[in-house]
Amino acid sequence: xxxxxxxxxxxxxxxxxxxxxxxxxxxxxxxxxxxxxxxxxxxxxxxxxxxxxxxxxxxxxxxxxxxxxxxxxxxxxxxxxxxxxxxxxxxxxxxxxxxxxxxxxxxxxxxxxxxxxxxxxxxxxxxxxxxxxxxxxxxxxxxxxxxxxxxxxxxxxxxxxxxxxxxxxxxxxxxxxxxxxxxxxxxxxxxxxxxxxxxxxxxxxxxxxxxxxxxxxxxxxxxxxxxxxxxxxxxxxxxxxxxxxxxxxxxxxxxxxxxxxxxxxxxxxxxxxxxxxxxxxxxxxxxxxxxxxxxxxxxxxxxxxxxxxxxxxxxxxxxxxx
Amino acid sequence: xxxxxxxxxxxxxxxxxxxxxxxxxxxxxxxxxxxxxxxxxxxxxxxxxxxxxxxxxxxxxxxxxxxxxxxxxxxxxxxxxxxxxxxxxxxxxxxxxxxxxxxxxxxxxxxxxxxxxxxxxxxxxxxxxxxxxxxxxxxxxxxxxxxxxxxxxxxxxxxxxxxxxxxxxxxxxxxxxxxxxxxxxxxxxxxxxxxxxxxxxxxxxxxxxxxxxxxxxxxxxxxxxxxxxxxxxxxxxxxxxxxxxxxxxxxxxxxxxxxxxxxxxxxxxxxxxxxxxxxxxxxxxxxxxxxxxxxxxxx
Numbered sequence: 077x078x079x080x081x082x083x084x085x086x087x088x089x090x091x092x093x094x095x096x097x098x099x100x101x102x103x104x105x106x107x108x109x110x111x112x113x114x115x116x117x118x119x120x121x122x123x124x125x126x127x128x129x130x131x132x133x134x135x136x137x138x139x140x141x142x143x144x145x146x147x148x149x150x151x152x153x154x155x156x157x158x159x160x161x162x163x164x165x166x167x168x169x170x171x172x173x174x175x176x177x178x179x180x181x182x183x184x185x186x187x188x189x190x191x192x193x194x195x196x197x198x199x200x201x202x203x204x205x206x207x208x209x210x211x212x213x214x215x216x217x218x219x220x221x222x223x224x225x226x227x228x229x230x231x232x233x234x235x236x237x238x239x240x241x242x243x244x245x246x247x248x249x250x251x252x253x254x255x256x257x258x259x260x261x262x263x264x265x266x267x268x269x270x271x272x273x274x275x276x277x278x279x280x281x282x283x284x285x286x287x288x289x290x291x292x293x294x295x296x297x298x299x300x301x302x303x304x305x306x307x308x309x310x311x312x313x314x315x316x317x318x319x320x321x322x323x324x325x326x327x328x329x330x331x332x333x334x335x336x337x338x339x340x341x342x343x344x345x346x347x348x349x350x351x352x353x354x355x356x357x358x359x360x361x362x363x364x365x366x367x368x369x370x371x372x373x374x375x376x377x378x379x380x381x382x383x384x385x386x387x388x389x390x391x392x393x394x395x396x397x398x
Numbered sequence: 399x400x401x402x403x404x405x406x407x408x409x410x411x412x413x414x415x416x417x418x419x420x421x422x423x424x425x426x427x428x429x430x431x432x433x434x435x436x437x438x439x440x441x442x443x444x445x446x447x448x449x450x451x452x453x454x455x456x457x458x459x460x461x462x463x464x465x466x467x468x469x470x471x472x473x474x475x476x477x478x479x480x481x482x483x484x485x486x487x488x489x490x491x492x493x494x495x496x497x498x499x500x501x502x503x504x505x506x507x508x509x510x511x512x513x514x515x516x517x518x519x520x521x522x523x524x525x526x527x528x529x530x531x532x533x534x535x536x537x538x539x540x541x542x543x544x545x546x547x548x549x550x551x552x553x554x555x556x557x558x559x560x561x562x563x564x565x566x567x568x569x570x571x572x573x574x575x576x577x578x579x580x581x582x583x584x585x586x587x588x589x590x591x592x593x594x595x596x597x598x599x600x601x602x603x604x605x606x607x608x609x610x611x612x613x614x615x616x617x618x619x620x621x622x623x624x625x626x627x628x629x630x631x632x633x634x635x636x637x638x639x640x641x642x643x644x645x646x647x648x649x650x651x652x653x654x655x656x657x658x659x660x661x662x663x664x665x666x667x668x669x670x671x672x673x674x675x676x677x678x679x680x681x682x683x684x685x686x687x688x689x690x691x692x693x694x695x696x697x
Contacts, residue, residue: 162677165679169679169681283610283611284590284609284611285609285610285611285642286590286607286609289607289609289640304670304673307670307673308673308674310640311640311642311643311674314609314640314642314643315642315643315644318609318610318642318644321610322610361682362682363650363682363683363684364646364647364650364678364682364683365647365650365651365654365684369643369647369678369682370643370644370647372678373643373674373677373678374643376677376678377674377677
């Protein structure tokens with residue numbers, strides 16, 4: 077190992093800002109050349125707490141360099157990156173738990189071949205949100221991207237979601253970097269909302285949502301969503317419907333259909349959500365008393381939430397796997 | 399007391415002839431909210447009320463500061479205040495189980511003769527349980543009391559016991575000899591959500607489903623409970639099947655209004671409900687705390 081750690085980005089005098097860098101590597105030796113000095117730098121700094129989350133195949137080869145490092149510091153990425161909104165919450169808890177030490181993370185997101193472009197985009201959004209959610213922390217994150225196997229689209233996401241890039245031990249500013257709000261808006265624009273060929277519809281007229289919960293619960297059961305997933309869907313749909321009744325414009329209704337392996341449920345109303353932002357419900361609120369707590373919780377409860385706030389109404393589409 | 403099966407318990411307004419109920423109270427308010435309605439409901443209708451006590455009528459639950467004409471009720475024999483000596487003590491002042499049973503039989507028969515459709519009997523037995531040998535004496539007469547009340551189509555009885563003074567072990571033994579446990583009436587019940595005040599520990603029991611159309615009711619009763627006691631408030635949610643996200647927000651809002659250092663405990667959380675809280679993290683619900691576990695003792 078001869079490579080030296082990548083030079084730190086120029087930081088403002090005094091407080092260290094969030095460092096979020098994409099590390100583009102090609103093959104195991106190239107990976108270790110940068111990853112080993114990075115981990116060592118963190119282990120040697122008493123003010124930092126090292127967290128290594130990398131793909132299973134890279135975990136052992138890297139760990140061999142640090143036999144004395146605490147066991148819990150090395151985690152397989154496959155178990156950490158399961159749900160973007162939940163992972164972001166867990167990551168934030170981790171950063172808070174380690175305070176006043178700052179987190180020094182080697183964090184390799186998982187990109188699965190079987191994912192739809194849409195699912196891949198949600199994880200790219202997650203990478204982008206890191207810049208927003210951790211901006212006030214002194215965390216340092218180096219995110220490995222394997223250029224030998226990852227498609228160009230994902231590498232392009234890496235350049236757009238990290239302000240800094242590391243390649244061959246060289247640290248450069250990413251000219252393609254896009255601020256999180258803008259990136260998230262781009263993700264939202266790329267979405268499609270096909271109308272389902274067949275669906276069930278329940279108009280929500282009164283303020284008592286008891287009937288709606290039963291309606292959703294029965295259909296979840298019928299379509300193979302059970303137990304906790306069904307309960308979570310009911311809680312999510314109930315919340316969105318309660319918001320539509322409170323802030324939206326009638327008619328309010330719920331549409332439900334199946335889409336391959338997923339059950340989809342959409343709550344719509346005729347109102348225009350004027351102050352909707354592409355980051356709404358993505359940034360974890362401090363407490364339940366903060367605005368945005370409801371939609372953030374809805375995003376935690378189901379697999380995917382799509383909010384469409386347009387001139388023709390507000391539609392919140394929730395998806396769970398069957 | 400809150401993890402006893404539901405079917406054993408009866409709100410005081412649903413008491414009916416043949417009921418031989420036990421009220422274990424931990425707090426004077428709890429006693430007053432059961433005995434008060436029990437006594438007043440009898441006096442408001444064509445029922446006779448027999449209260450075995452050495453206290454004056456004006457200081458009894460349901461009768462103090464009430465608008466009833468107590469003198470008239472006593473002279474018409476609709477309200478019978480029997481001293482312990484008259485009802486169940488020997489000349490030497492010792493408790494006599496047989497005398498109590500005879501008193502109950504006699505009062506029931508005379509009420510029938512006087513034309514009352516039912517007779518309600520109550521006594522606070524705490525004094526007996528705290529005497530040496532009193533618990534055994536009381537248990538030995540429960541059978542006879544039961545025979546005087548249970549098969550009857552017109553008698554109802556409520557035995558009052560201060561659990562703080564007699565202890566939970568003695569109360570447990572006593573509970574087995576009563577078919578009905580008395581409890582306060584629900585403060586709110588719309589068929590979907592029931593809200594009832596609880597006393598050991600103090601707070602509210604929520605049963606059913608809590609959603610946006612019921613937030614204001616929970617808020618109202620929670621604020622009342624908070625106003626009447628200092629310190630922690632417990633919510634027994636063992637039978638709460640659903641709470642919406644706005645409901646969690648509502649509880650966090652009220653918890654923030656508790657006096658400094660106080661917390662709002664969620665006792666006996668069901669896994670489905672707790673799952674949502676674990677998902678968002680307890681740390682996002684400041685001053686809301688997980689309380690007693692299901693099946694465990696109240697903390």
